[in-house]
Amino acid sequence: MKVTVKQGNIEASNADATILFSYEDVLIPTRYMAAFDEVSRNLLRQMIDAGDIKGKAKEVQLVFLPDTRRVRRLIFVGLGKKSEANPEKIREAFALSARKVREMKWHSMDIAPSMMGLDFPTEWIISMAVESMRLGLYRFTHFKTEEGENIRHTVELTAWIEKEEDLKKAVQAAREAERLGDAVIFVRDLVSMPSNEMTPKAMAREALKIGEKRQSIKVNVLDEKEIKKTGMHALLGVAKGSREEGQFIIMDYQGSESKGAPIVLVGKGLTFDSGGISIKPSENMEGMKTDMAGGAAVMGVVMAAADLKLPLRIIGLIPATENMPGGLAYKPGDVLKTLSGLTVEVISTDAEGRLILADSLTYAKRYKPAAVIDLATLTGACIIALGENVMGMMGTARELKEKLMHASELTGEKIWELPLWEDSYEAIKSDIADLKNVGGRPGGAMTAGAFLSKFITGYPWVHLDIAGPSWLNKDHPYTPKGASGVGVRLLVQMLKNWSAIGDE
Ligand code: BES
Ligand code: ZN
Ligand code: ZN
Numbered sequence: 001m002k003v004t005v006k007q008g009n010i011e012a013s014n015a016d017a018t019i020l021f022s023y024e025d026v027l028i029p030t031r032y033m034a035a036f037d038e039v040s041r042n043l044l045r046q047m048i049d050a051g052d053i054k055g056k057a058k059e060v061q062l063v064f065l066p067d068t069r070r071v072r073r074l075i076f077v078g079l080g081k082k083s084e085a086n087p088e089k090i091r092e093a094f095a096l097s098a099r100k101v102r103e104m105k106w107h108s109m110d111i112a113p114s115m116m117g118l119d120f121p122t123e124w125i126i127s128m129a130v131e132s133m134r135l136g137l138y139r140f141t142h143f144k145t146e147e148g149e150n151i152r153h154t155v156e157l158t159a160w161i162e163k164e165e166d167l168k169k170a171v172q173a174a175r176e177a178e179r180l181g182d183a184v185i186f187v188r189d190l191v192s193m194p195s196n197e198m199t200p201k202a203m204a205r206e207a208l209k210i211g212e213k214r215q216s217i218k219v220n221v222l223d224e225k226e227i228k229k230t231g232m233h234a235l236l237g238v239a240k241g242s243r244e245e246g247q248f249i250i251m252d253y254q255g256s257e258s259k260g261a262p263i264v265l266v267g268k269g270l271t272f273d274s275g276g277i278s279i280k281p282s283e284n285m286e287g288m289k290t291d292m293a294g295g296a297a298v299m300g301v302v303m304a305a306a307d308l309k310l311p312l313r314i315i316g317l318i319p320a321t322e323n324m325p326g327g328l329a330y331k332p333g334d335v336l337k338t339l340s341g342l343t344v345e346v347i348s349t350d351a352e353g354r355l356i357l358a359d360s361l362t363y364a365k366r367y368k369p370a371a372v373i374d375l376a377t378l379t380g381a382c383i384i385a386l387g388e389n390v391m392g393m394m395g396t397a398r399e400l401k402e403k404l405m406h407a408s409e410l411t412g413e414k415i416w417e418l419p420l421w422e423d424s425y426e427a428i429k430s431d432i433a434d435l436k437n438v439g440g441r442p443g444g445a446m447t448a449g450a451f452l453s454k455f456i457t458g459y460p461w462v463h464l465d466i467a468g469p470s471w472l473n474k475d476h477p478y479t480p481k482g483a484s485g486v487g488v489r490l491l492v493q494m495l496k497n498w499s500a501i502g503d504e
Contacts, residue, residue, distance in 0.1 A: 001098070001134050002156040003178060005126065005171045010071070010115065010160040016106035017062075017073040019097040021090075021116045022055040023082040029117025036074065040065050056080060057089060058477070060100050075100055075109075085118060087128060088412040094129045095136025095478035101155050102137060112160040113170075122166045123173035126159050130177035131489075132478040133157060138185055140192040140482060176308055180492060183304035184485035190296040191470065191483035195272035195289045200239075200247040200320035203269055203292065207249045207299055207318070214306045216255060222248040232319075232359035234344060237336045238352045239321040241276050241329025246321035248360075249295075251302045253314045255499075261370035262313035263498070264459075265302070265491065266360045268353045268376035269295025269320035276323045276349030277331050290483060291353070293470035294375035295320055297487035304492045311499050315367050319356040323349065335433045339363060340455050345430040347438040353378045354437060354451045361455040371400050372461045374452070375487045381444025382418075382465040389469055390414045391486065394449030397460030404462060407494035413469070413486055424450035 010018065010032075020033060027048045028034055037044040043063065047053045053061050059078030065071060077093040079085050094111075101109045113125040120128075133155075141151050161170045190198060190206060204221040211219035224245050227236055232248065239246025249269070270291035274280060280288065295318040302316040330336070334346045336355065339362040344355065353376050364372045382392040393415050395401055401417060408415040424446045427439030435454060439447030449463050469486040472479060479485075 001137055001154070003130055003174050004158045005161060005167065005174050006158060007161045007164055007167045010110055010112040013071060013110045013158065013160065015108040015110040015158060017075050017101055018071050018110045019075045019077065021079045021093060021118070022053050022076045023079055023117065024055040026082045026117065027053060027055055029082065030115050032115045036065070054078065058092065058096060060096055082117065087410065090118065090128050091132035091412065092477040095132040098133035098136050098155060102153055105150060105153065107154065108156045108158065110158050110160060112162070114162045122161060123169040126170045127173040127177040129159065130157070130174050131181050134178070134181040135184055136478040136480070138188060138480055140189065142189065142193070179307040180304055180489065183300040184488045186303065187296045187300040187485035187488055188483040191290050191293045195322065198271055198289070198292065199244045200269065200271055200322065201245060203271065203295065203318065203320045204247045204249050207251055210299060210303050211251065216253055216306045217302060218252045220250045231339045232363065234336045234338045234355040235319050235321065235359045237330040237334065238323055238356050241326040242322035242324040243326065244322050249318040249320055251299065251316035253302050253306050255305065255309060255311045255313065257311040258313045262315050262367050263495065264315045264317060264364040264367055264369040264372045265298045266317045266357060266364060266372065266374035267295035267298030268292065268357060268378065269318045270353060271320060271322050273323045273352065274325060276352060277325045277329050278348040278350040279325055280350060287471065290471045291377050292320065293377050293483070294466060297375050297485065300485065300488040301491045304488060305495060308492070310495055312495060314495065317360045317364060319360045321356060323352045338455070342435060342454065343433040345433040345436040347436050351437040354448050357452055358455045361452060365457060365459065369459045371397065372459050373464065373491065375464050375466055377467040377470050378465045379445045379448045379467055383468040385418065385445055386416050387468060388472060390416050391469055392445045392465035393417045393462060394420050394446065395462030396453060396456060397462060400460045400462045403494050403497065404490070407490050407497060411489040411493050413490040415464070418446050418449065420446065420450050420453055
């Protein structure tokens with residue numbers, strides 16, 4: 001989606017469609033709309049009276065304006081009650097309108113923040129529009145070789161700014177929203193890619209490419225030999241069952257003017273989780289190509305942080321491997337020695353995520369981080385507990401959790417906290433080693449969190465289980481069904497807030 005920001009009157013536009021919002025309680029909310037009504041001989045008023053425009057949330061209505069100036073078509077998107085308009089509803093409405101434009105096979109659309117009847121700053125409206133339209137129009141077309149379904153259809157957006165003094169901020173907001181959208185789309189593409197293409201080495205190559213294009217990011221990749229030398233035997237244990245070599249990807253973003261200790265992000269990068277010797281049932285196993293969504297999200301956040309020039313140092317750690325039942329595969333009953341020195345009895349080779357994260361969380365310590373956040377498609381139990389739209393949050397740092405909750409309210413990426421209580425620690429006690437990697441079915445998301453917490457020493461830490469929201473089986477307005485790129489917008493928002501506090 002190409003985006004242009006112009007100063008001027010939208011009435012000079014000749015786009016295929018102009019997007020407007022309607023509200024349940026204020027159906028003609030701006031003087032511009034009143035003007036449209038007038039030039040169209042009260043067409044809007046008549047449609048409202050006939051009940052064709054109700055302003056209900058997610059209602060999309062097309063209006064054709066005959067013989068009027070240049071604006072020919074209006075798309076009215078309902079937002080519900082005006083007083084209840086919030087960023088999430090606005091993003092949904094913009095995304096739905098962009099998808100309508102594509103459905104109609106039109107190529108250009110216009111918005112004018114001052115015409116939407118919203119009480120938000122112009123640059124906010126622009127940024128919500130650009131971000132959500134772009135994300136709403138996303139499709140994973142990499143493997144579509146046949147034309148059809150209008151696969152290559154493109155849509156352009158022009159945003160019209162009324163006052164010259166608002167132009168600079170609006171252009172900046174549009175560019176930033178584009179960069180953030182790029183990062184989310186990068187993650188969606190990586191997660192959608194099947195495991196025969198998106199191998200651990202391919203993930204490492206993607207990270208190196210990100211670094212090559214940006215001076216502020218240094219990328220270093222450890223191969224299995226180096227992983228072994230470092231002492232990450234839990235990661236190595238999981239990688240052993242596959243012919244694809246495991247990789248430990250380190251991305252180091254150093255923003256200019258960054259002060260203070262770095263923030264470390266850790267992402268589970270299981271490019272395919274067959275379950276290993278504790279093999280998964282074949283039904284839905286294809287979905288396990290997405291078990292690297294946490295790792296991909298970390299790559300996306302580091303990329304966005306650099307492109308938005310955040311004044312922070314951010315380290316991304318991505319243990320990347322397959323979990324396969326090869327001849328050298330680790331087996332139930334095996335004991336692995338983690339980088340921390342703690343030993344783990346393997347009960348199920350399918351609880352592999354916590355093993356590779358354990359080593360990574362210990363590795364994180366060498367950066368003396370101000371905070372560590374891990375993202376992982378860790379447990380099916382988290383999906384059962386919270387549903388497919390919600391991340392499970394666990395951790396030891398109240399303030400960091402609050403920062404994430406606050407960012408989540410702004411971005412609409414839902415988080416719910418789960419407790420780390422004694423029962424969960426009891427469940428992972430082993431008879432022969434320090435810990436076992438499974439604590440039974442009850443409270444599975446929390447025993448996984450409790451397991452990870454055993455490897456946290458001396459830094460604030462939060463774990464986000466993204467098994468549910470990383471892949472959606474249902475379409476959402478700005479998150480089409482499939483890979484969502486969850487975590488990127490959330491963490492970028494949190495990091496932006498973080499750097500703003502640093503400025504004070
Ligand atoms: N990658 C899975 C978790 C998962 C399940 C992610 C569904 C996305 C959708 C993880 O490695 C796993 O297999 N977890 C097991 C843990 C169990 C063996 C304790 C699970 O959730 O069943
Ligand atoms: Zn597994
Ligand atoms: Zn897994």
